[in-house]
Amino acid sequence: MHDKFEKATGRSIDDWMExxxxxxxLSHQDLARLASEGGASEWWAQSIAVEIERMIGRRQIGQTVTGSIAASASKTVPGEWTEVFDKFVSFMENKxxxxxxxxxxxxTWRYWRADLEDGSQVAVDCSEVKGKTRLSAKIDxxxxxxxxxxxxxxxRALLNEFAETLPSQ
Incomplete structure (x- = not known):
């Protein structure tokens, strides 16, 4: 699990801890800033900060920096990303x-955000990735x-159901 940090940044998570x-x-922001100053890209600096917070017991898997619980799911599908997004919006109309x-x-991005009946919130972002379309849902x-x-x-099931409505390419 920790090999990904060393592969990406040249330091293991234990090295980052040290x-x-x-x-x-240190706050989450402090950890991310220091990781960035220590040579990690912005994305990896955030990942390092989150993993360190998990290691010291400050947050659980799925818990955000504010303490709320979040989940995510993503799907990469064929098709031009703005057209796929429009189809996703139509697909979600009766939900x-x-x-x-x-x-x-x-x-470069399209965003679909909604409040759900159980009080949670979802944000689905859509973008082009290597000639395909990636839809990523974050539920908070x-x-x-x-x-x-x-x-x-x-x-995950909803994104798979949507993908089945798209023509194969």
Whole structure:
């Protein structure tokens, strides 16, 4: 599990732990900033900070920096990413949501966000990855770790169901 840190940054997670000194005294932001200053890319700096927080007992797998519980699921599918996103929006029209979804866009991303009936929230982002489309769902504000597992299964199945509606390429 920890080999990924050494492969990506040249330091094992234990080396990063030593680099930080006493991580209990450092906030998540401090850990990420120091990891970045220590040579990790921004993405890896965040991953290192999260893993260190898990190691020192500050957070569990699936727990965000604010203490809420989150889950994620993703699916890579064929097709031009903006067209796939539009199809995803249509696919989600008849799903039960607490409120209308919020859709935003940049030149390289599309976002679909919604409040769910159980009080949790979901954000699905869509982008082009090596000529395909990646849809990534992040479900936040889950009530328990059990709900996390159920949300992960549900969104994985939902993304797979959506993928089956797309033409194969």
């Amino acid at each position: 680099f930080f000194g006493d991580p209990q005294e 039960q949501l607490a409120d209308a979804p919020r859709i935003t866009a940049t030149d 504000k889950l009530a328990s770790m059990e709900k996390r597992d159920l949300a992960k299964e549900k969104w």
